[in-house]
Amino acid sequence: MLKVEVNAVPGIRRVVLNGELDMVTVALLQEVVKKEDEHTLELDLSGVSFVDSTGLKGLLDINNNWQQRGGQVLILQPQPDVAEVMRLVGLDKLLPQIGALDGEER
Template structure:
């Protein structure tokens, strides 16, 4: 099984950054996820994670997202999940965490819901 994890900065707008996450969020990659997103949170209190490329997420990955969500909230920001794949969405639903994350069907929907301050409304 390939458990490589890739996290790339897609865009920044004011205090918000969008990152694309691909690969597996599991026991072997949660440390890298935690470090990368912690670094991003130090510069951008609100993070939008485009999860389109995530192929698997287990409890280690979910717990890391929950910790990072709390860190973002502690700094006045938010952790937003965009386009979680079906397996991950099922995990979020089964654990009841789908109700505590801001979930969007696409990165574009997430940006529309979390525009940069002073940005013109999208049409």
Template sequence: MLKVGVFVARGVCRVVLNGELDVETVAQFKEVVGKIRECTLEVDMSGVSFIDSTGLKSLLDINNEWRQKGGKMLILRPQPDVAEVMRLVGLDRLLEQSTAPAGEEREE
């Protein structure tokens, strides 16, 4: 199960995910992101407890689509287990990540 919240403020669209990002929930995630237009896209993954290869690919696909439109996607606060999976497959080098949303002080 996946809960998806969307918050928009000052040119930033934050998609907050809670639950599992996997083969059963990725379509829901992509549908929500598909409705978002012209903003910096932040994907808050602090509530994602599990991610599979389908979820990882969806992040890469969305990032590529967003960049083709001239936008920017930022992954926020992935859980340690999720961050480790992203690191193991090399997504940490392909997707920009941060511990703080745009406009807030960052710990880098």
């Protein structure tokens, strides 16, 4: 299961995720994000305990769509295991992470 909460401030949408981001739940995230239209999209992954390849591809697709509209996507506070998976597949180079393993932006 995945719980998605959207918080809005001018110019930014923060989407807070809790649960697992996988082939079953990624469509929910994509559906929620599709409705947003601010310049910056922050995906708070502090509550994501697991991500599979489908979840990673979903994050990449969201990033690509957002960039095509002239916006940016930031990943906030991924759990250490999630940040490590993102690093291993090179996604950390495409999606800036804030509050990752070492607490620094990457």
